Amino acid sequence: xxxxxxxxxxxxxxxxxxxxxxxxxxxxxxxxxxxxxxxxxxxxxxxxxxxxxxxxxxxxxxxxxxxxxxxxxxxxxxxxxxxxxxxxxxxxxxxxxxxxxxxxxxxxxxxxxxxxxxxxxxxxxxxxxxxxxxxxxxxxxxxxxxxxxxxxxxxxxxx
Numbered sequence: 001x002x003x004x005x006x007x008x009x010x011x012x013x014x015x016x017x018x019x020x021x022x023x024x025x026x027x028x029x030x031x032x033x034x035x036x037x038x039x040x041x042x043x044x045x046x047x048x049x050x051x052x053x054x055x056x057x058x059x060x061x062x063x064x065x066x067x068x069x070x071x072x073x074x075x076x077x078x079x080x081x082x083x084x085x086x087x088x089x090x091x092x093x094x095x096x097x098x099x100x101x102x103x104x105x106x107x108x109x110x111x112x113x114x115x116x117x118x119x120x121x122x123x124x125x126x127x128x129x130x131x132x133x134x135x136x137x138x139x140x141x142x143x144x145x146x147x148x149x150x151x152x153x154x155x156x157x158x159x
Contacts, residue, residue, distance in 0.1 A: 012035075013037045016043055034052065035052070039055055042058055079096075
């Protein structure tokens with residue numbers, strides 16, 4: 001975790017297929033942080049207090065490109081996309097997966113190489129099942145990890 005001296009600004013969510021939207025909103029409210037949910041028009045998201053929703057074209061990377069262009073140092077980006085996570089880290093943001101894994105610069109090259117190898121296999125006609133559906137226990141674990149991360153960050157900002 002790279003705490004630096006940057007202030008927390010907002011939580012930005014790659015909303016397409018994000019299974020922990022409500023958990024993010026709940027934690028963000030406790031910490032008084034705004035949430036920006038970005039998704040394609042294929043997904044119905046509703047704005048509510050503290051949550052801004054932006055819908056983008058259906059293009060494969062439209063949500064990722066919007067997010068990459070609207071994040072700043074200190075933001076927390078929630079995504080399962082390694083490429084977007086790498087861009088977020090490059091902009092001095094923190095990045096978490098939907099399951100609460102914190103993305104780190106030290107492992108990003110390996111993760112991107114793994115993603116590329118899987119894409120090559122798919123082009124050859126070899127498909128895998130993809131990730132298992134997230135369970136209620138995993139949602140609770142995500143919420144706990146996000147709360148812990150924000151608590152640590154908040155304490156460091158106040159020092």
